[in-house]
Amino acid sequence: MIAAADVVVVGSGAFGASVAYHLAQRGVRVAVLERAALASQTSPRAAGLSSQVRATPALTKLAQRAVAKLAAFTAETGQTLRFTQSGALKIARTDRDAEQLAREVVRGADAGVPIELVSVAEARRRLPILGERGIVAVTWSPTDCNVEPSELPIGYCRAAEKLGAVLLPHTPATGFDIGPRGVEGVRTPGGTIATRIVVDAAGAWARLIATALGGPLPVVPTRHQLLITEPIAGVGPHFPIARVIDANVYVRHERGGLMLGGYEADPLQVDTSTLSPSFDIANLPLDIEVLWRLARSVREQFPIFEDPGIRVAEHRGGLPTLTTDDRYLVGPLPGVAGAWVMSGCCVGGLSVSPALGEAMAEWILDGAPALDLADVSTARFAGHDVDETDLREHCRRAYATHYRA
Numbered sequence: 004m005i006a007a008a009d010v011v012v013v014g015s016g017a018f019g020a021s022v023a024y025h026l027a028q029r030g031v032r033v034a035v036l037e038r039a040a041l042a043s044q045t046s047p048r049a050a051g052l053s054s055q056v057r058a059t060p061a062l063t064k065l066a067q068r069a070v071a072k073l074a075a076f077t078a079e080t081g082q083t084l085r086f087t088q089s090g091a092l093k094i095a096r097t098d099r100d101a102e103q104l105a106r107e108v109v110r111g112a113d114a115g116v117p118i119e120l121v122s123v124a125e126a127r128r129r130l131p132i133l134g135e136r137g138i139v140a141v142t143w144s145p146t147d148c149n150v151e152p153s154e155l156p157i158g159y160c161r162a163a164e165k166l167g168a169v170l171l172p173h174t175p176a177t178g179f180d181i182g183p184r185g186v187e188g189v190r191t192p193g194g195t196i197a198t199r200i201v202v203d204a205a206g207a208w209a210r211l212i213a214t215a216l217g218g219p220l221p222v223v224p225t226r227h228q229l230l231i232t233e234p235i236a237g238v239g240p241h242f243p244i245a246r247v248i249d250a251n252v253y254v255r256h257e258r259g260g261l262m263l264g265g266y267e268a269d270p271l272q273v274d275t276s277t278l279s280p281s282f283d284i285a286n287l288p289l290d291i292e293v294l295w296r297l298a299r300s301v302r303e304q305f306p307i308f309e310d311p312g313i314r315v316a317e318h319r320g321g322l323p324t325l326t327t328d329d330r331y332l333v334g335p336l337p338g339v340a341g342a343w344v345m346s347g348c349c350v351g352g353l354s355v356s357p358a359l360g361e362a363m364a365e366w367i368l369d370g371a372p373a374l375d376l377a378d379v380s381t382a383r384f385a386g387h388d389v390d391e392t393d394l395r396e397h398c399r400r401a402y403a404t405h406y407r408a
């Protein structure tokens with residue numbers, strides 16, 4: 004156990020590992036506390052998809068920066084990351100969603116992200132398993148990508164360690180010493196680490212950590228699942244990612260088979276304060292029927308999932324945190340000097356973590372990030388009272404309409 008650190012990061016998932024790496028790169032003495040094995044909880048279970056045209060120009064810039072850093076990850080950190088620039092198709096089945104796609108093309112053009120409307124025939128040329136019925140409009144984004152999710156947070160952990168960060172797996176933060184000037188230390192079973200700065204990147208447990216620090220964090224851990232089929236003839240890494248807006252379903256290639264995931268209307272929300280301290284995301288109860296229902300909802304576009312020969316090779320899920328407006332929640336924890344938070348991943352934290360961790364390190368060290376984080380800042384909820392029922396209902400709605408912008 005170490006006695007002191009400039010910054011203590013709680014959590015070694017994509018958020019914590021990235022900010023730890025970017026702080027260590029700036030010469031900061033960082034300690035990373037992790038209650039379980041390093042990078043073992045929600046992050047390695049992600050789908051690994053990115054998309055760059057987002058709801059606001061600032062979010063689009065953040066996602067663009069993240070993709071550039073994912074592409075350069077191995078060169079920058081020396082760590083392995085499977086990076087596939089597969090491109091992405093986004094499918095509208097209603098006139099309303101076709102209008103959304105038209106707006107996204109304009110937003111992409113304004114931001115310099117390649118994206119265009121293509122014909123159904125062109126979409127089928129890129130993704131031969133795509134059915135031709137029920138599609139009103141499709142966009143093609145050639146620079147969208149996917150990565151192997153398990154490699155990203157552990158890669159950042161190892162790269163941070165090489166820069167001097169101290170990694171402490173199986174060491175939970177159990178409490179905080181808060182003095183008149185803010186954070187003074189982080190308690191662990193092995194002793195207290197003196198520090199003036201804590202970053203709460205505790206994933207599904209982030210609200211509990213924020214409460215222990217003394218600040219509010221309006222997020223709801225929400226189960227999200229995907230399946231990966233056994234290899235299917237003709238399916239390969241050249242297949243683009245496909246998303247169906249109204250069905251909230253995504254499909255991509257993985258290991259010669261297909262990955263399917265999506266956002267159901269009534270997701271399981273989990274109160275992590277009721278879980279045992281030894282709870283591991285590997286033990287989260289999953290429900291594959293949720294995924295088959297989503298698959299049936301896109302049967303015209305993906306008839307392949309109706310094939311009785313389809314076999315599931317892997318079914319996994321985790322607990323991303325949702326916010327009421329479906330945007331990340333990062334920045335200073337209101338009311339607690341020296342406490343920072345990286346939360347509200349909204350099922351999109353893995354792919355954006357390279358840029359978000361970099362920006363958070365700048366914010367902590369320089370007083371402001373180079374990228375504009377106002378759209379995702381904790382300031383937007385500061386001072387608002389949280390009604391628990393409303394919070395859960397708004398987060399449920401944000402999850403259930405994730406592809407609507």
Ligand SMILES: Cc1cc2nc3c(=O)[nH]c(=O)nc-3n(C[C@H](O)[C@H](O)[C@H](O)COP(=O)(O)OP(=O)(O)OC[C@H]3O[C@@H](n4cnc5c(N)ncnc54)[C@H](O)[C@@H]3O)c2cc1C
Binds near residue numbers: 015037042345
């Ligand atoms: C099925 C699925 C598909 C997804 N698909 C995508 C996708 O395509 N693209 C994308 O960008 N994102 C995706 N996500 C979301 C992505 O996984 C999350 O946004 C990301 O993993 C969040 O990282 P995190 O660091 O906040 O959480 P985690 O990876 O859970 O890390 C938090 C860590 O904090 C630790 N911790 C908690 N409490 C303490 C404590 N007291 N002391 C010490 N450590 C503590 C935990 O043990 C955990 O390891 C998906 C998620 C799922 C489940």
